[in-house]
Every structure is written in C-alpha cells, then in structure tokens.
Amino acid sequence: MIDTATALQLVLSHGTSKGKTMEVTLNDALGFVLYDDVISPMDMPPFRQSAMDGYAVNANGADWYRLVGEVQAGAAHQPKLATGEAVRIFTGAAVPDSATAVIMQEKVAVNGQQLRLEIPWAPEMNIRPQGEQIKKDAVAMSNGTLIQGAHIGFLAGLGITKVKVRQKPSIAIVVTGNELVSPGTPLPYGKIYESNGAMLQATLNELGYKNTSIVRIADDYEDTKRVLQETISTVDVVVITGGVSVGDYDFVGKALLAIGVEQIFHKVKQKPGKPLFFGRKEGTSIFGLPGNPGAALNCFYIYVYPLLRNFQGAEAVELPSVQVPLLSDYTVNGDRAQFLKAKMHGAGVEILDGQSSAMVRAFGYANALVFLPEDSTKINKGELVKTILLPHQ
Structure with a gap:
C-alpha cells in the first residue's frame, strides 16, 4: 500500500499521453488547454483611450477652456486642439493626440462653449496609454493555459478568432454490481439505485468533459473481462466504480490483470478510497474507484481530474x-x-x-x-x- 503523494506522482508519470493538437474557434475554446503561445497582433488599447466620460483638454494651466467639438466612442476623426481648447469625449473614445488630459464630467462646469475645470489637471489624467494592457508581438496567452471565459474575452478583444488546443480525452465510466438498478424503476428488496455513473458523468460535464459514456457490467468474471477489453480499446481513460476490493464478487482487479492491464498500483493509504487501482494498457489509463460514492468522488477529484488536465497539457494539474x-x-x-x-x-x-x-x-x-x-x-x-x-x- 502506497501513500497519497506517491499515488498521485505515479498517476501523472504513467498516465495517458497528452492529447493531439487541433484548431478550434474561439467560441468553442472554453475548457480547452492552449497548445501554442498566442502572440498579440496589436496594441491594446490600439490608441490613447479615454477612461471615462468627460472632456479632453489641451491644458495651458488656466481654468477656462473653449469647447470646439465632440469625440464619441468609435469615432475615427482626430480633432486637433490648440492650447486652451477642449472637446467633449466619452468612455472608450480615442483621445486626440493634441490632448494632454481628460477631466471627468463631474469635475467641470460648462457654460455654452466655455468649460471651467474644478480640479487641478495632471498630464495624461484619465487617459489609457496605447498598449497599456498589452503591446503588439507580446505573448498574450501562454501554452498550457486552461481557457476560461475571461481568456476568451481578452483574445476576442485582440481580434483573434481561432486558437490551437489539445484535445480533451474520451472517457468511459464503467459501473459494476448486481445490486444496482436504474433510477425510475421499482426497487426490489436488497437492491440499491445506481448513482455513481450519473454522479461521475455529471461531474465530468460540469468540468467541461463532454465525450463520456456509461457502461454497465454484471458481477460475472467472464463478462467483466469481455466488456473491459472492449471498452479499454475505444477510449483514452476508463473509470471503473466498484469491484476493486477483495470480496468474492469483486472481479474487476482480477479481470484487468487477465486482459493484460499493467498494474501501476492497487491500494492507497488513505480514507476514503483505500482500494483505489490504477493501471495502463495500450495508451489507455484505467482507474478502479471504490464502489462507495463518497470514496469514488473523492478519488476522482484527487487522482482522475489531475490526469485529465495533464492529458490536455495544462500547466497546473492538481487542485489548488x-x-x-x-x-x-x-x-x-x-x-x-x-x-x-x-x-x-x-x-x-x-x-x-x-x-x-x-x-x-x-x-x-x-x-x-x-x-x-x-x-x-x-x-x-x-x-x-x-x-x-x-x-x-
């Protein structure tokens, strides 16, 4: 029996090889792990940008300025301000090159075409510099980043529409036990409703893993061998619940060895989840989780989830x-x-x-x-x- 740190290290060092690379649209990239660095094609912001609604001024040290126009967000024109002139400006709009500051609208008094500052001004006040967030040709996002909503917003703001990512693994959840019946059917005495498959599939979906399936196996040695052999040959990761302990009808461990699965470890000095099994065959990673649902979900978070993230090439694979x-x-x-x-x-x-x-x-x-x-x-x-x-x- 090994300790928890050794078990996790063995999972990550012997686990499934990293997924193949592919290109996806930015809208489909959520939950994938970036394969290549993304290089910014532009400065962001691409021009000096007003940080608020107010007035762009070409300051001369005086309190009064002459209003000569307006710059809306998205407007392409560039008014040239003489010293002592100002324009109305809005958040996100391009600040004229000749403006030295933007004064928020709550800090000015306007009388017709005359503008009076009610606070001292400072150079570049309320102006976002060109390239403040990122410069052109800088790394916008690093290889190994798990793409989340904020990342998609950032890359979309740079005009990027596609990214290279690693594929997510295909996962089969294998459920064992003659005592299990499907929810929604009558429950005979001595039976329980099967919940591990639904729980693990829902958890995987919640974490962004949609390529999953559930396979049922009866407590029969020959049937267990046959179904496991077929399942292992078709997916990247197999997660089995139940049948890995030492009961008379716990056939999973024996069946896995009989079909040529390399056992990396069996049993971890932990609670819950002591009977945990991990092995490999022909590039597929196989987990044998305990049948008790609390133990199964615990082992999933501590061992299976890091392997899935490692398969995707994520920089950080363990839970924080x-x-x-x-x-x-x-x-x-x-x-x-x-x-x-x-x-x-x-x-x-x-x-x-x-x-x-x-x-x-x-x-x-x-x-x-x-x-x-x-x-x-x-x-x-x-x-x-x-x-x-x-x-x-």
Whole structure:
C-alpha cells in the first residue's frame, strides 16, 4: 500500500499521453488547454483611450477652456486642439493626440462653449496609454493555459478568432454490481439505485468533459473481462466504480490483470478510497474507484481530474490548496491520510458531517477537502490545515 503523494506522482508519470493538437474557434475554446503561445497582433488599447466620460483638454494651466467639438466612442476623426481648447469625449473614445488630459464630467462646469475645470489637471489624467494592457508581438496567452471565459474575452478583444488546443480525452465510466438498478424503476428488496455513473458523468460535464459514456457490467468474471477489453480499446481513460476490493464478487482487479492491464498500483493509504487501482494498457489509463460514492468522488477529484488536465497539457494539474484555520476541534480516527469533505467560509474551514465513504450528500455542500496526513491525531480549533479547493466552487 502506497501513500497519497506517491499515488498521485505515479498517476501523472504513467498516465495517458497528452492529447493531439487541433484548431478550434474561439467560441468553442472554453475548457480547452492552449497548445501554442498566442502572440498579440496589436496594441491594446490600439490608441490613447479615454477612461471615462468627460472632456479632453489641451491644458495651458488656466481654468477656462473653449469647447470646439465632440469625440464619441468609435469615432475615427482626430480633432486637433490648440492650447486652451477642449472637446467633449466619452468612455472608450480615442483621445486626440493634441490632448494632454481628460477631466471627468463631474469635475467641470460648462457654460455654452466655455468649460471651467474644478480640479487641478495632471498630464495624461484619465487617459489609457496605447498598449497599456498589452503591446503588439507580446505573448498574450501562454501554452498550457486552461481557457476560461475571461481568456476568451481578452483574445476576442485582440481580434483573434481561432486558437490551437489539445484535445480533451474520451472517457468511459464503467459501473459494476448486481445490486444496482436504474433510477425510475421499482426497487426490489436488497437492491440499491445506481448513482455513481450519473454522479461521475455529471461531474465530468460540469468540468467541461463532454465525450463520456456509461457502461454497465454484471458481477460475472467472464463478462467483466469481455466488456473491459472492449471498452479499454475505444477510449483514452476508463473509470471503473466498484469491484476493486477483495470480496468474492469483486472481479474487476482480477479481470484487468487477465486482459493484460499493467498494474501501476492497487491500494492507497488513505480514507476514503483505500482500494483505489490504477493501471495502463495500450495508451489507455484505467482507474478502479471504490464502489462507495463518497470514496469514488473523492478519488476522482484527487487522482482522475489531475490526469485529465495533464492529458490536455495544462500547466497546473492538481487542485489548488490553501492553509486555512480549522473552525472546530477534530479528532482523527485511524492511521491513514484523510480527505474530509469541508466548507470553507469566512476566515476558516468547517469539516462537515457525513464523512462515511458510503455517503455523498455532504459533497453537495462542500467546496473543499481538508487533507490530514497519516500521522494526524487531533487537530485543534484555529490550527492551519491543508484545504483543497474543489473546482466547481
């Protein structure tokens, strides 16, 4: 049994090869990882730009100026101001080259064609310099950036319409267990509704991974081998829930080895998620997650999600973490490292009720996981703890 840090390192070092590159339109780039640096084709802003509604003046040190015109946002004309002249100007408009400052409209008095300044002026006041945000030929966005809405807005402002990205992985979710029935059907005694497949597929969709499928397998050794063989040959990543423990009907581990999957590790010294399996076959990464939903989702966030980001070539693959004070005392049960569903708010983090590996309800309220290392015993209120931020919050 290996520790959590070793497990993650093995996942990232033996994981699926990085995805192929492709070109997508900017409108379709959300959630992809940039492959090449994007070079700015222009200065932004492309001209001296007014930062507010007001008056552009060619200041001469006096209080009074003569109004000689107006410059609207988007206007192409460039009035030439003599010393002591001013024009009405609006936010985003091009400031005349002859203007030395823009005075906000609340700080002037206008009488006909006469303008009086009510505050001292300073050179370049309220003027955004040409290229203030970025200069032409500078790197606008670096290779490895996970493209989010703000990135799309920034690149669109530079007139960019297409970017090179890495493909996202195709993912199969394999659900095992004779005790499972589909929601919406009668529930016989001794059975439970299947939820792991829906949970993992929804989580993947939430994180931008749409190329997913769900495969069901009965607790039968030969059937397990056949379906796993077929599934592994068609996708980049296989995520199996259940069947990786040591029960009489847990066939997944044995079936994976029988069809030639290379076992990288099996079992991690952690709670929840001890039975976690990770292996590879013919370029496909295979995870065997525990069947308990709380443990399955925990292992997904800590191990599967970083592999998916690594496949895309992201610069940062692990979930971000911070050191945050614990809001109440907590006594650790067991000698394994623990990932505890938690809510970070205010100045600290609260460990939630419902930490059982069979329970997933608390994940609906959690925005973080508190990580406690193997040697933890009791954590006192106010003590700093490693708090892993969940990606959907």
